[in-house]
Amino acid sequence: xxxxxxxxxxxxxxxxxxxxxxxxxxxxxxxxxxxxxxxxxxxxxxxxxxxxxxxxxxxxxxxxxxxxxxxxxxxxxxxxxxxxxxxxxxxxxxxxxxxxxxxxxxxxxxxxxxxxxxxxxxxxxxxxxxxxxxxxxxxxxxxxxxxxxxxxxxxxxxxxxxxxxxxxxxxxxxxxxxxxxxxxxxxxxxxxxxxxxxxxxxxxxxxxxxxxxxxxxxxxxxxxxxxxxxxxxxxxxxxxxxxxxxxxxxxxxxxxxxxxxxxxxxxxxxxxxxxxxxxxxxxxxxxxxxxxxxxxxxxxxxxxxxxxxxxxxxxxxxxxxxxxxxxxxxxxxxxxxxxxxxxxxxxxxxxxxxxxxxxxxxxxxxxxxxxxx
Numbered sequence: 011x012x013x014x015x016x017x018x019x020x021x022x023x024x025x026x027x028x029x030x031x032x033x034x035x036x037x038x039x040x041x042x043x044x045x046x047x048x049x050x051x052x053x054x055x056x057x058x059x060x061x062x063x064x065x066x067x068x069x070x071x072x073x074x075x076x077x078x079x080x081x082x083x084x085x086x087x088x089x090x091x092x093x094x095x096x097x098x099x100x101x102x103x104x105x106x107x108x109x110x111x112x113x114x115x116x117x118x119x120x121x122x123x124x125x126x127x128x129x130x131x132x133x134x135x136x137x138x139x140x141x142x143x144x145x146x147x148x149x150x151x152x153x154x155x156x157x158x159x160x161x162x163x164x165x166x167x168x169x170x171x172x173x174x175x176x177x178x179x180x181x182x183x184x185x186x187x188x189x190x191x192x193x194x195x196x197x198x199x200x201x202x203x204x205x206x207x208x209x210x211x212x213x214x215x216x217x218x219x220x221x222x223x224x225x226x227x228x229x230x231x232x233x234x235x236x237x238x239x240x241x242x243x244x245x246x247x248x249x250x251x252x253x254x255x256x257x258x259x260x261x262x263x264x265x266x267x268x269x270x271x272x273x274x275x276x277x278x279x280x281x282x283x284x285x286x287x288x289x290x291x292x293x294x295x296x297x298x299x300x301x302x303x304x305x306x307x308x309x310x311x312x313x314x315x316x317x318x319x320x321x322x323x324x325x326x327x328x329x330x331x332x333x334x335x336x337x338x339x340x341x342x343x344x345x346x347x348x349x350x351x352x353x354x355x356x357x358x359x360x361x362x363x364x365x366x367x368x369x370x371x372x373x374x375x376x377x378x379x380x381x382x383x
Contacts, residue, residue: 180236
């Protein structure tokens with residue numbers, strides 16, 4: 011569902027931009043959220059017994075503040091502010107300080123929002139690192155592929171979103187097939203190894219896109235990327251859930267997904283800075299002397315430029331996307347190397363705790379295998 015929604019999002023966004031207003035990318039969350047609330051209220055059943063928990067408000071606040079500051083630093087750095095500007099320095103300093111304070115707070119919390127003991131579990135630590143990189147690669151590609159399709163290939167926002175379908179198809183195919191194979195053979199490590207390798211190849215292929223590439227070329231490259239991503243994303247969650255105690259399964263799952271989401275946020279920001287810097291450089295060398303640059307390079311603006319300026323902008327955008335995918339490919343190679351140190355432990359026989367197990371206690375009736383630690 012995560013993979014489908016990640017690709018369907020740009021399609022719906024393109025439809026809204028073409029037929030309604032960009033504001034609908036926010037308005038659409040209202041009916042969707044209301045429907046989700048009704049469904050949860052109608053069919054979700056909680057456990058009858060109630061256990062008192064101490065909510066880690068301090069840890070949640072510190073973690074949110076730290077991550078927000080770091081993401082804003084990567085978003086503004088190199089674009090809105092120079093990397094060494096006081097604003098950029100202040101954001102990264104605040105983020106680091108809050109992160110350090112968060113670690114100390116979690117050591118004293120009764121029920122920490124992100125137990126530090128999880129990071130002593132090698133499988134959780136490795137899967138979180140790989141997830142961070144995969145999130146970076148996935149969101150970076152999904153963000154900038156429509157830009158290539160709309161500006162370089164002059165497709166509408168709706169059409170560019172629809173042309174991301176090959177990625178979704180590849181992701182769905184390998185997600186389902188790998189899940190079935192893992193269920194049958196009980197082995198999960200080969201899939202992230204192969205998946206990250208295919209992802210790196212897919213990113214490398216996307217780096218070859220230029221003004222002469224066809225939409226079919228882009229579709230084939232996106233298919234390769236989707237095939238790789240589908241063998242990684244859900245397998246990492248499975249490995250984490252299989253490696254921790256039942257009482258930590260919820261927080262371990264959410265923690266693993268958190269790293270993937272943060273990777274996506276940081277990836278979009280870093281790729282944005284790379285793209286903006288290269289675009290500025292290419293425009294400076296390719297625009298005719300005395301030509302005035304428009305304030306932005308949106309597809310609508312570029313489409314209505316005079317022919318000479320239009321050709322220069324299209325060429326500059328295509329060339330500026332090349333380093334984005336090159337960096338993504340290099341990062342995916344790091345994820346591939348990390349998969350080789352991912353330990354594989356036997357899958358549990360049940361997704362449920364043993365009879366009489368106290369999920370809120372400090373011990374687990376079925377602890378993670380010793381080889382996972």
